[in-house]
Amino acid sequence: MPAPTDRRYLQTHEWHKQQGDIITIGITQFAADELTDITFIDLPKVGAKIQANQRFGEIESVKATSDLYSGVGGTVTEVNPALQNEPGLINRDPYEGGWMIKLQVANPAELTKLLSSDDYLKKIGQE
Amino acid sequence: MLKRTPFYDFHVSAGAKLVDFAGWEMPLLYRGIVPEHEHTRNSASIFDVSHMGRLYFSGKEAPAFLNRALTRNVADQKVGQSRYSLVCNESGGVLDDVIISRDTKNWILVCNASNRPKILSHFNQLRRAWNMDFDLADQTEATGMVAIQGPKVIDKLSSILPVDLTNLKRYHFETSSFMLVKLTVFRSGYTGEDGVEIILPGKMASMAMKLLAGKLDRPDATIQPAGLGARDTLRLEAGMPLYGHELSEQIDPLSAGLAFAVDLNKDFVGAEALRSIAQAGPKRKLVGLELEGRRIARQEMPVLLDNQPVGAITSGTFGPTVQKSIAMAFVDASHAAEGTMLNVDLKGSQVPAKIVKLPFYKRPTK
Structure with missing residues (x-):
């Protein structure tokens, strides 16, 4: 089960990738596989303020509904426009094309508090 | 320890x-629920349904027993015929929904995996109470069962199976030998597609799988494996009930729209209760709902x-073929008319939903 080392994770299966003060958030391959075919995603609008460790959206699959969390606080600068019509993109390409939101954060260093790729895989028993 | 079917490997x-799934280690999916669903609608899929119970009744009093235990009349059932039926308790609640098939020497009853222990003890209790003489053999773990479903199944299997499939009618079956393997082939299914269901000896399962489906790992294979996930989305589009959802001991078959499988003119367990429900009219009815948007209604969510x-x-679910958010629900009979606009409470937000005729999907007629 892959979990790229260029990003940080939450135990609830969200990945966070930093580029300057912008953090891109999505869910891991493991989570996408567990949910099975994703049919719907509810994401915040551009400009919305997100608190660290708070729910920012919801994702639904044929099998289940699940909340989405961010490990860092910030302001939404971009929402992946492709997902509204094609939520299945998250199943096919969770780490690139299936990204969900981009946040502008005050303190990108906060990210180091989150799980590394190794620690995440250990937590979910997939090392 | 979970039970494994002969197709586990x-x-x-x-x-x-x-x-x-009900104590069995079963495939949820192989490639994905949606691709497996679509392949079933467009081509053909093979499902392992060996977890379902297979009970064989034989002996002189077997037909009389079945006629008293099942809601459907089996007295006029011919050899080679299958019928959908319910098993009810005295108050008319559904203990299980089953397919009963009459063979030359046996009656074969296929029941839900989760209900097998309950239904076996129910039948044994009735047998003692009624002092009837017949054999009841649970063949579930000695046999395997597959469902092969989709528009290309009959063509594809006609040349392989030793049964004249094109002339085998819906809800009929034939038992025959195939390279020394005894196969019972039913023209039935749970997907809304044409197809067959086959019971075979457990030991022959892997050989039979190769013969029936050929090389399944080829991406262009006509028949591909599909799991329980697709089985559920397929049956839901086809408006078919699933025990534990549309049916339970608290639900009677008349409210669930299954009057066709209940013969109120004969004596059976639950008949009296069902006759009074029929007379008064069911208080609630099972309806189909189409929701606005892509969000999915889940079991127990309130309808307002x-x-x-x-x-x-x-x-x-979100119906992969109909491309709509679809659901089934029990609704007060006074608000159950087709076209009625209701709302589903999806964890606090109300989503408009319209009552539509079941099924959501009907296969195109040739």
């Missing part, structure tokens, strides 16, 4: 995601009219 080698609860969801 096949599931593992085909890369299935396995889950616990003017903010007042009038029912509850039993199953819901």
Whole structure:
């Protein structure tokens, strides 16, 4: 089960990738596989303020509904426009094309508090 | 320890995601629920349904017993015929929904995996109470069962199976030998597609799988494996009930729209209760709902009219073929007319839903 080392994770299966003060958030391959075919995603609008460790959206699959969390606080600068019509993109390409939101954060260093790729895989028993 | 079907090794080698289903280790999916669903509608899929119970009744009093235990009349059932029926308790609640088939020497009853222990003890109790003489053999773990479903199944299997499939009518079956393997081939299914269901000896399962489906790992194969996930979305589009969702001991078959499988003119367990329900008219009815948007209604979510609860969801999904958010629900009979606009309470947000005729999907007629 892959979990790229260029990003940080939450135990609830969200990945966070930093580029300057912008953090891109999505869910891991493991989570996408567990949910099975994703049919719907509810994401915040551009400009919305997100608190660290708070729910920012919801994702639904044929099998289940699940909340989405961010490990860092910030302001939404971009929402992946492709997902509204094609939520299945998250199943096919969770780490690139299936990204969900981009946040502008005050303190990108906060990210180091989150799980590394190794620690995440250990937590979910997939090392 | 979970039970494994004779196809367990096949599931593992085909890369299935396995889950616990009623105590059996079953494939949820192989490639994905939606692609497996679509392949069933467009081509053909093979499903392992070996977890379902297979009970064989034989002996002189078997037909009389079945006629008293089942809601459907079996007295006029011919050899080679299958019928959908319910098993009810005295108050008319559904203990299980089953397919009963009459063979030359046996009656074969196929029941839900989750209900097998309950239904076996229910039948044994009735046998003692009624002092009837017949044999009841549970062949579930000695046999395997597959469902092969989709528009290309009959063509594809006609040249392989030793049964004249094109002339085998819906809800009929034939038993025959195939390279020394005894196969019972039913023209039935749970997907809304044409197809067959086959019972075979457990030991022959892997050989039969190769013969029936050929090389399943080829991406262009006509028949591909599909798991329980697709089985559920397919049956839901086809408007078919699933025990534990549309049926339970608290639900009677008349409210669930299954009057065709209940013969109120004969004596059976639950008949009296069902006759009074029929006379008064069911208080609630099972309906189909089409929801606005892409969100999915889940079991037990409230169905509202003017903010007042009038029912509850039993199953819901996003139908991969109909491309709509669909659900089934029990709704007060006074608000159950087709075209009625209701709302589903999806964890606090109300989503408009319209009552539509079941099924959501009907296969194109040739």
